[in-house]
Amino acid sequence: MRRFGDSQWSYFREFLDVAGRRSDEPALVDASQRLTYGDLVREVERRSATLREVGLRHGDRVALVADNSVNYILTAFAIWLADGVLVTIYPSTSAADLRATLADADPVLALGDDGTRELVAGAAPDGVATASIDGDFRPPPIAAEASNGPTGLSDALHMICYSSGTTSRPKAIMLSARSLYNGARTYADVWGLGVDDVTVVCLPMAWLYGLNTSAMSTLLGGGVVVALRRSKPEMLAEAIQAHRVTFFPAVTTVLTKFTRFVSGDERRWDLSSLRLIVSGGEPRNEQAFEQLRQLTGIPVHDTYCASELFPLITYDPRRDPEPRPGAAGRLVPRSNLRIVDEHGSEVKDGETGEALTNGPGLMLGYWNDPELTAVSMTDDGWYKTKDLVRRDVDGYVYVVGRLSDMIIRGGSNISPAEIEAVLRRHPDVLDVAVVGRPDPMYGEEVVSVIQPAPGASATSEDLKTFAASQLSGFKVPTAFARVSHLPQNSTTHKVSRAAVKSMLEKGEITC
Template sequence: MEVDPMSDRPDCAAAFAAVARRQPDHVALIDEGRNVTFGELQDEIERRAAALLGAGLRSGDRVALVAESSAEFLATALAVWRSRGVLVTIYPSSARDDLEYALDSSDPVLVVASQGVDHDLLVAASKGTPVASLESFAPVKVRGDTAPNPADLREPLSLICFSSGTTSRPKAIMLSARAVQNCADTYGEVWHFGPDDRGIVCLPMAWMYGLASTSLALLLSGATVIVVRRARPELLLEAIANGRATFLAGVTTTFTKLVHHLEDSSLDADALGSLRLCVSGGEPRNEDAFERWRRLSGVPVFDAYCSSECLPLVTYDPWIDSEPVAGAAGRLVPRARLKIVGRDGAEVPRGEVGEALSSGPGIMLGYWHDPDLTREVLTDDGWYRTRDLVRVDHEGYVYVVGRLSDVIIRSGVNISPAEVERVVRLHPGVGEVAVLGLPDEIHGQRVVAAVVPRAMLDVSELDQHVRGHLTGYKVPSEYVVVDSLPVNATGKIDRRSLAAALEQEGRER
């Protein structure tokens, strides 16, 4: 079945097709030693788009992709957009609760899954929705009874991605095709990607950082993506050396682990000589680790600051700044807007701290099926409340100094304390619980649960219970049994006091 001609509406599939026509023989992807040219990838996108239409996909239908990063992931994502579908990205490591929630809430017509995903779990979670293999990709049919997309969106829906924050469930973020393409185009522009670049993508492509900010930014610039499925230091260093990579993006933890590995190995630093740009985002900087990386590799680590609700926002142009400014995330990118407001909603003077509000082409359409939360974070005049405390200096450098929420950031991934607390409380031996993030040298923060038991509590049994309900990265690294939890004047748990007490206890042990 032939795919309908591309419309004039801009999207990443049309943009990629234009690059493929221009340089069909250039390598687009290197995936586990396999080279895929732009022309070959475009042919596979067309095949998959035709298969989707042949299975009954209609414009606006949602297709859930539960898969590891790979060439097939990108081919499928672009094929969904090529056939005018809506892509729903779901982490393949999701535990049962998260997977069921994501599929129930997004209500897709088809689920596409890679081989590594637990098949029995997926079938149970999909509840009758057809499931297709990512690798062979031969969907037979799609559901025809799913709910329509919201009718009041300012632009057509193109992508739903999930991002945990301060709520007890992951938030389903709705993005337009323009927002996704603007993200890719902007990073490609500011980071000066071109056909000579070869960028390592070790971030999950289910995350906007791994999909749009890096993979699509590289591809739409005519550059090559080197897929590394696991951000293990030995795999990354091998990919840099063998692939002659020029670009590496990760979270702070990625570079911290690389530094530890390099300092404990005899690897010749010349193997890193091809790198020209390294970027970290998603969690606070580790200046000590970044400086050690710069000494080892000769390349500084720049920042990227934004959220999936409004991206891109802040990063560095390496042609303007050869070194990052200490403590700063960078400067505002083209087409994005940022203002810093006080508690009264008025803008604060330059240099003062306030809440960051952002806007621009990358602002989300809203949260799927959550108009109340959408109204809470989107102002009437089109600004997104980041809930981050930020200041901007007189040269335009942006400093993220804190967060209004209690969100835990572990290896660049947001973890909601409320979600973890909800699961811990389900155990019959637990009376009260407070979950918080404590400093961790490798992961930035570790998840710690302070538990007041009802009676005798077997901590190993509690841990087993939690692991049965939560995705692995959300499971507490430590359970601390306490007699009571500190509270403030309003009766709420005093998390700051509790964190200080637990840190002091840890230092004394």
């Protein structure tokens, strides 16, 4: 395999050292394949050579639209090894959105798997070659010429990661190899990932949480990655038991569904191999997490960051075997955090403000959107997260909510996440989404949309009384609704407040 001399290839240099020491040890597993580290290196080298043979040149963009698999990781590494730029797009993207995204990315090659190949072929711009990453991996010759990328970047472009685009068109986040290496290295170090770890990756690999935070960090530590195409609870339980999984990273919704399944299933699943469970991407569900603790014997830790700057906040389980209630963790090495008020002045410990971040994991900007890049950064190079947080005197960081989600009632700012955290503690609440609805007197009213737990009997008045016992009066929901299932983002599986709000506006949910 090619030996990298440039510092931007630190991940691969270290990975090759790991692979050399563990050549005959397992590295990647999915439903149809099991590869050792030696197999992984050889197949990445073969795919990389194939890409160069069909005409891939330095800096050419290659779009990857596929579900999680061993072949996903092999292909991503091969694109990088061939000096290409990986463009990750969620496989659940609609045909219309995929056409627009591929036109925006302007790749010379668009790759799917056997399940998405026809979708990709139908959406690819004229002249762009398409192929499947499954099977023998023999893409056709590349005929298209990609347009030049942006100039003046602080580092070489290595990856474009398209967001899930829940409320607007997807943002295309540009990343360097340096940022990807820093993410994998930091997570491996802070979480103590090593040769004895087996990580189940059910998070989409089109998302950095799946590809970098979970998979690449595990491989850098010399562990095993078990790739799942879906986050279905039964598939997760089977994988954890069969492969003796030690590390389970997910979002709250997935962990909640998993807990509910395992608790109610007549089979007795063996979860004793787990040593670390990490939740990220959305607020905690303390009721479900306590139940999961009873099933596994370990707590659920947290991680918090943005794809634009990662990693940022998480727990070192050796330093903090017990997460501090309500906190996402502490600042990781090499990343920086400022918490500022609306005037840009730093607030004191314990006070709430917007999180600004920078460090080696900082994005290069947004692809084809210099205006958005400019408004997302401060003049001195800090990324504006638009998240409200506070930090205590011990350095623990608490995520209060999104600026864009804030409900303004009678001039007061109300965080939906704070109210949701309280209501999830009620035994009759399986999950909840809190949103604002126009109110002629106070501007907005606080609406709580509940997904009841099985056998729930609590009335709206009961829930209101429960919330009032723990919240200031102006934060207590004034209206309640019930749904059988809360809408989720189809790619990340997080509860979508935007979809809930839209359903209320359309009368699809009534209070």
